[in-house]
Structures are given as C-alpha cells and as structure tokens.
Amino acid sequence: MTTAQTVLAAGGAVSTGEAVTFWILAPLALLGAIGMVWARNAVHSALWLVLTMLCLGVFYVLQAGPFIGMVQIIVYTGAIMMLFLFVLMLVGRDSSDSLIETLRGQRVAAVALGLGFAALIGTGLFRALEGTSAVGLDAANANGNVQGIAKLLFTKYVFAFEVTSALLITAAVGAMVLAHVERRKGERLSQVEQMKARFAPGNYPGPKPGPGVFATSSSVATPGRLPDGTLTDGVHSQILPTRELTSSEAAPKGTEK
C-alpha cells in the first residue's frame, strides 16, 4: 500500500484497482467460507479457511490497514491455521465427519438459522451503510499506519494491552495443567540409565542365541546355548516344553548320505 493509495482510500474514493481486487477476492473469500463448511475432509476444510483468511488479509491491506493485513496473514494463516493443520494431519486422512445426527433435525435447523442470521446481518448492514461515506481514515493514518496503531495501543488502550499479558499467562498455565504429565524420578529411564541397566551384572546385553543353536538339533524346542555352554531361557516359545534330545534322537538317522 503506497501513500498515494492510502490517501485515495482515506478520501473515501474507491480506485479501479481496489474495486477490481475486491470483486475478484470477495467471491473467493465467500467460496472459501462455504467450502470450509462443505468439505468432507478436515484438511480440505482447513485449506478453504486459509483461502478465506488470505482474502481477508488482502482486504485489510486494501482498506489502508497494511499492518493488520500482514499480521492476519502471518499470525492467523501462517501460525494458527498451521497448528490446526498439524493436529488434523495427526488425526489421519481418512477421518471424515460423522454424518449421524444426534439431535433430530439439527442440521436443517442449523442451516436455516445460519442463513437467516447471515441474511439479517447482511441486509441490515447493507441498509445501514448504504450511502454512508467513510470518515476518520485520514486522521487514523496521518502519521503512518503502524505508528497510528502504536499510538492507540499505548495511549487509549494501554490498559487493555497490558492486561492481555494475564491472558497469555493463563494460557501458558492452562497448557501446562491440561497437557503436562509430571514424571516422578525413575518413572522413565533416560538413555544413559537404560544403557547402565542393560550392562548391569545379571543382564545379558546382546541378543541371545536362538533355539537349536549350538545344540545337536535344529528343533525349535531345543534351548539355545550361551558361549560358555549353559542353556538359555526365554528364547524359545513358551508353549513348547523345554527338553534335551535323547541320544537316539540325536543320533544320525542314516539319511544324510
């Protein structure tokens, strides 16, 4: 947004470029909003919403609010929707909306009431604002848009601005309360502790020999032997009885000629 455009917008006049941009983006924004409700897939819904938010960001820039426009894109589209997407992607691509109505007629009623509300607000705003000319934009942007916002934030709304810190602290505490599980000592082993436990006396750190290895037979029922000749346990299936082969079983069967 250049100064020339700002001045134009401040004067209440709508330049051709502004009008063209608006008429291209406004249907897109609407499409995004409808698509967001319509889409079956949650990720697609989120993407439609991103489209609407981007269009809104451009509208803000058009209306001589470049700062809020950029913040809309960075914060809402870039960060918040991204976190939404993050969660949706973890949920899985196949999880679509359940189409079962828990309240009978809820969907129809919601659509009717929603449309009614939109129509009410829309026509009301249209009738109220028809022929109204914009005022005060030149004064608000007199020292630059960013500076104007800064002035409001640090004079008139300084208290509200400072109090938002309480909101942020609450949010942080809330995240800790609802998501952080405190582990007591010893509940989860660190990598170093795991290694120490693995090599502690009485524990066999390597893979144990499989059944039949080092034995005279390759039967899965024969326990494996450790390098020093002792039998191992826990390497063959629990349902099989552990046994040593009898000498007749171990003896050559005369088939290996």
Added chain:
Amino acid sequence: MTEIGLPPINYGAITPMLILFGASCVGVFVEAFVPKAQRHLVQLVLSLGAITAALVTVVWQADTRTVTAGGAIAIDGPTLFLQGAILVLGVVSILLIGERSLERGGPFVAQAAIVVGSDADRNQTVRQPGATDIYPLSLFALTGMLLFVAANDLLTMFIGLEVLSLPLYLMCALARRRRLLSQEAALKYFMLGAYASAFFLFGLALVYGFTAGTPSGSGDNGGGVDFATIAAAVRNSEVSPALLYAGIALIAVGLLFKAAAAPFHVWTPDVYQGAPTPVTGFMAACTKVAAFGALLRVLHVAFGGASWAYTPVLGAVAALTMLVGAVLAVTQTDIKRLLAYSSVANAGYLLVGALAVNKQGLASTMFYLVAYGFTVLAGFAVVTLVRDADGEATHLSRWAGLGRRSPLFAGVFTFILLAFAGIPVTSGFTSKFAVFGAASGAGHTWLVVVGVLSSMILAFPYLRVVVMMWLSEPGESTPSVLVPGGLTAAALTIGVAATLVLGVAPESLLDLTNRAAEFVP
C-alpha cells in the same frame, strides 16, 4: 514521528486489580519453586491474603469517582460496590476451593493430563494431593472480573471477559472424580464461550461503526468504543440506528451468555454439573456478579439513551429465562443441575432488575447479586458435604431421608432452599421484592407478573427436595453428611449468616447500594 506519552493512570484506583494480578503471578512462581508439600498452604494463604488486601483497598477507595487509564477504567459507586462484592464472594469461594479434609487431597485432580481410567489415574485419584494451580487460576479469574465491572470501553470489557473466562474454562476441567464429565463440561463451556465472545466482538465492531463521526474522548472524529462516545452517538448520531441495534443485540448475546440467560443458558446445567463443586459455586456467585455488573454498565451508561429500543427484546429474554429456568428445574433429578436451572431462573430475575434503567433498578440488582451470591455459595457448600465412597452423591434420590440422618445440615439446606424460593425472613425475599419493586416502578409490570409466576413454579422443585429430605426414610444408599472441615464450615456459616441477616435486616446493605448506585458519566 510524533511523541507518544502514556496517559495519566490513577494507580490508587486500580490497586485492587494490580494486587490480584501480582498475586496470581506470584502464585504461578510458587507452583514452580515451592516444594509440593507446602504449596497448598502457601497458595491458600497467598490467595486469601491477596483478596483481603484487594478488598481493603476497595474499601479504602470507597469515595473515589474517576475515569482513568486513558478512559479505559471507570471507578465509581457501582464499580466499587461490585468489586467489593466479587472479592467478598471470592474469599468464600477460595475457602471452599481450599477445603481438603472432606476428601483426601481435596476436590481437584492432581494431574489433569493423565488419561482418565489409566492406572496412573486410579492411583492419583485416591492418593495424590490435588493440583494447586487452581489458586492462581482463580486469582486470574477474579482479576478479570474486577476489570470486567470497571471497564469503561467495550474493548477493555472484552479483554476483561476473556481474562475472567479463560481460567474458568480450565478450572472446570480439574475435578477429581468423574473426570470425563468434568472435561466435557470444560470443553462445552470453552466452545460456547468462544462463540459468545465472537458475538460480543462482532457487536463491538458494529457499534464502533455506529459511532463513526462522533468525536471521541481523544478528540478526533473517528468514533470510539468508550461508553461516553457511544452514549453521545446514541443521542445524536446521524448514522443509521440499524448498526446500533444490531450491535446492542450482539453484545447482549455475549454478556447474557456469561450471565446464563435463556436462550444462551444451554451450557449452564452441564457445566455446573461437571465442574468441581467449589468451582461451580465460584461461577454461580462471582461470575454472575461480574456478568451483570458489566451488563448494567453497558445498558445504563452506554446504551441508556436507547433503552426504549432494547427493553422489549431483553424483557422477552428475561421472561423466557425465568420460565425456562423454573420449568426445567422441575424436571431435574440431580441436585447440581437443579441448582443450575435455579441459577438460570435467578439470572432472569436479575435481568428484570437490570432492565429498570434507573437508580432504583441499579441498586436493587446489585443487592440481589450479593444476596444470591452468598446463598448459592452456601448451597454448593452443602452439596460438597453429602458424599459416599465415590465422591459427592448428587442424585436427588440419594438425598431422600437425609433429614433423619443429619438434621443439622438438612436444616441448613432447607433454609437455603427456602431462600432460593423467596420465603420471607430470607435474603431471597428481600432481594426479589427489591427487583420487582424497581421493575414495576419502571413500568415493567408484565415482567413482575411473569417473575412472580415463575417463582411459584420454581418453589415446587425446592419444596420437593425439602419434602424428600425430611419425610422419607433413610435407605441403604443414603450417603452420609460429613462433618465439614474448618474452611467449608466457615464458608457455610458466612453464607447462611448473610442469607439470614440480609433477610432480617437488609437496611444497611440496601442503603449502601442506594448510595453506590450512580455511574460516572
């Protein structure tokens, strides 16, 4: 670049908020640095101390009448009275929250993040002491409430609304028993609350559009959302009033949601039932005061000039609220849900008072808020006492025969229910009398008729509980009433005493509300 100077801030006038905010931040640090065993005591003392200190400063400021911090904060009679009320009720709520003798570890879960039903969860339910995060959270909520009733522009009011709501959403999710119900309550409250906040913001934007062209407090012609500018715009704006009406309607939706008025009350029973009982009491008492405080300021100061426009609609909402609350209370089988619907009905009575846009209406509504707050806290204090092995026994059938088993507490609860029903000698009677008087004085006779009618309906469920408690035989499943610990006993005593005193000798408080009932312009 022009120099920007900080507007003059009367720090004395905002000390109560600063004290609570500071104390809640200290509370967060206590969570981080104090050993677990001592946290509960430290937090309890810190919270009670901070609220008491804030109360002292409110009393000390009693004669301040000023608008400060760049026009964002108005300290006047109603602000100070309501802040005082919130703080007194807050002390009582903290007493309930801090009780740990009824159940091992108190009414709050140790770690809300542990999956419900897992081994770790069963272990923490019976063994571990509850999370003490609840104290800083309630202090944050109280900070928001103090700001909410003092806000002098819609933006600050919105921030106040969020600051008071966010901790409440969290506190709802921290019940020790029936955690899924508690989490569901928190989620419902959060979703609907966020929705209501959006309505408030939308309304704010429309009202801002309406004020365009009206010189605002800072001198330019850009309009503004501070109440003085809005009031001036309501008187003599040339912009179409459709914006104003839509704006009032949407802002009212946001505020009435917090006040639990029909048809924005649907969250109330679920949240009241699911939340830990002390938190329910906190919401029923303090949040109601804050919500109506803000509603009063908006209706009287900002939109007072358009009262003829909103009175019919809000009157209908009030009538609907009273009837819905009363009729649905009849069908309830759970004591907490019953009290929730009773709270909805009481929001209707309060709205009747708030709609009388004059001094009498203001004074009577403020009186009602205080009287109701004490009674409802006492009511929920009794609910925390009736327990069996699985925690609180809230189903009404379980309460049958309680009078035989524990006559003292059944008697106390009977007294509280009678106060809810508005029987003379209780504060319920005086306060209802005051608001109905103010309403008929302002010419809203039909609202008074609906109010009296709904009170009669509402008396039925209360009396049913009374009858059940006294006239049934205690059965096998009748829970025991525990002997309350010191904190609950104190809260219960304060609540019952206030209910009685305000019923018998309400003059001093009525006098105080009458003196306080004047907004600064």
Added chain:
Amino acid sequence: MTFLAQSPTLQDFGHDVWWLVLLKVVGVFAMLLLLTLFTINYERKVVARMAQRPGPNQVGPNGWLQSLTDGLKLPFKEEIIPLTADKVVYFLAPVISAVCAFTAFSVIPFGPMVSIFGERTPLQLTDTSVAVLLVLACGGMAIYGIVLAGWASGSTYPLLGGLRSSAQMISYEVAMGLSFVAVFMTAGTMSTSEIVRAQANGNPVNLLGLEFTAPGWYAVLLLPSFIIYAISAVGETNRAPFDLPEAESELVGGFHTEYSSFKFAMFFLAEYINMITVSAVCTTLFLGGWRAPWPISAINDGMFNQGWWPMLWFFAKVLVLLFGFIWLRATLPRLRYDQFMRFGWKVLIPVNLVWILALAGIKTLQNKATDDGTRYTIIGALILAVLLITLLWPSRTPAPAPNLEEQLARRPKGSYPVPPLDLQVPPSPRTRRDVAERQPAMAGGGAATDETGPANSDEKEV
C-alpha cells in the same frame, strides 16, 4: 542527474508506468531463476572443493552449465503420483512453495534511484510500510507448501517430514521475527528501502562523555539479533545442519519423497530461492543493503553508491552469505530433532527477548532527556549488579572425572566382559592374502594402505 544519488523513500514507490512494473517483475523473476541455477553449481563446486573433489566439471565451461542441463532434464522425467495421494492438494503444494518463494523477493531493494529508459525509478520492485512483514508472511505461507506436500503424498515418511517441518519452521519463524524487532526499533520503520537508508550513516553515540560514531550496519550495532537471524534463517530454509524435514537417514527424502518430475523441480527451486531470499533479507536488514562497504563507500564522495554500482555490492553480499550456507552444509552434522527444537525455544527465543528488553532500556536511556548523572548511575548500578551476581554465583567444583581404567575397576562383579584396553587385534588372514596378491612387492608388510574411500556422493544431485 542528481536524483541518482538519492536513496528512495516510500513516496517514490507506486508511480511506475505499467511497462516498467512489468520489466521489474520479469527482471526479478529471471534474476531469481539464474541465481538459482548459479547457486546449485556454486554449492556443488564449493562442497566438492571442501571434500577434495573437483565437483561438476563436464557440462559447459568448467561445468557451470551442469545445473541448467539438470534443470532441463527434470521436467521431462516420468511423473509418478502415488495412488493414495490427494490429487488436488498434491498438485497445489509445490505451487504454493514456489509462489511464496518468488513473492518474498518483491520487496528486496537492489539499489538506489536509477534511470531506466528515461524513467526515474527505485531499483526495487515495490516497497510498503510493512515490507519486512511481507517477507515474514511469505515465509509463513511457504510452510503450507511443505506440510501439504507431506500430507497429500499419502505416505508415512513424507507425512513425518511435513510435520517436522511445520513445527520447525513455526518455531524458527518466531525467533526470526523477534530478531527483526530490534532492527525495527533502531530503524524506526519496517520498509526495506528505509531500513537500508537508516544504515547509511553511522550513528553518533555519546558514551561517558566521549563522542564517537557507531557503525551503521545493524550486523555490528545489533550483533545478537544478527546472530540469531543467521541461525534461524538456516532453520527456516531447512538447510543443513537443520535439514530435519528431509533427513535422508531417517525419512528418505522427507516431504518430497513421493514427488518427481516438474513438481519436484518446483520444490527444488523454492528451496534455493528461499535460501537466496533469506540471504537478501539479511543483506538488507543487517549488512547495509546495496550500499558499498565502508572503505569503498568513502571513495570519490560515494561514487560507488550511485547508479547501477550498488547491484554489485548487493550480489557480492548475497553470495558471501550463500557461501556461509554451503559451508555449514559441508561442515556440520545434522542435529537431533529434540536438540534442535530445544535450541530454538529455550535458547534463541529467550535470548532474543532479553536482548530486545535490554535494547529498549538502552534506547530509553538515550532518548529521554535524562541528565548524565542518572544515566551513569543506572549504567553503574547495572554493572554492579552483574558483577555481584557473577561474584556470588555459587561455584561448584566438579569432581574429577574418573579415567577409563578407574571406571572399569569400578564396575560390579559379574558385569559384561569388555576387551582389555591394550588389545592387539591380529590382522585377518584374508586381508593379508588380499594385500599380498595386489602388491606382491610389499608382501607380508602391513604398510600398504588402502586409499579407496567411497567418493563423496552429492546428496542434492538430481
């Protein structure tokens, strides 16, 4: 031609005729494409030299056309789309990546006012009062390209890569945005051309009664911000050592595992353009932009800061920064994911916040009409506080670490046996035989060493 010496202000933008705008757009576009082709070769050659290899040296003079032929080849390769892919999003993702990468460059200033076919215009596509935020916004949107690519591929490794990258880029964008704050505070503007102008001259500073001129470059003046920006820029562009979204050993190719042909080329292009963009932003915000470095800028009354000369300094600075990227890649191993996130959130962001706070304090001390007495009292008190803290900080002398033998002796009885420290492994008979066969003259000697290490393969090879 006096206007040529003038650096543009915000008022100079938005007046260009349509063909000039078109010319600039096409110019920036072509420049980015060329620079990408160049950078790929540049990277491969530099990495090769660092690994004692020649690098690409066959196609074109000295191999400089290698990336061009690769680029031409890539779109003609067969395109494979997984059956499980979400077709629309799969197609959209690389487009988003590339578009965001190109858009961000529109606010980068290349030079001062110049004359193009008689039109007086700044050497910059456009500028706004929030230009740097536009760069950040493009960075934020670019994440969508990667995340959606990962999701739409319908396969596990890309999904994991996409999730990693979204977490990574959001985290590092916070640090990056915070490092801009110090620049905004010092320059008093968010417009790129004005930030460049603000770095033109040194700032006179009065410290302890001494007058001296602080250097104009914010890289010197705001060193912590510069360092944090440099680190987070590497994280933001997913480059080594922060290239976790495409960690080959863990995720095959990360988010673009399932991409091929032209769509892959778009990702490839976007990655290199992003690298160029962050270098250009760094140049603009911290290294004085298109202005010549100090000794040169003083020559002949600033002759080298006029006309088209500044393009030279700009690209020189960008290339130096690109060299830094390549150097990092050739030198550093990849970080573990949790270390990486911890570094971003627990080091970069807190340090940044403290630094901004300190800077605000310094600015308040400078701005306010405080008399020197209070100023020095405050500074002195701060120094005293720091000294006291360092003095009183509890010092712990760590117990001397036991050496290997002591550690071995300390192991409990029955521990897993370990080989003795002085173990001599006899050479395997097979090796001896092999060596003997190959080099009969040195039979029996262990002296012959084998030099056939595997050639350092280039990971980015297309």
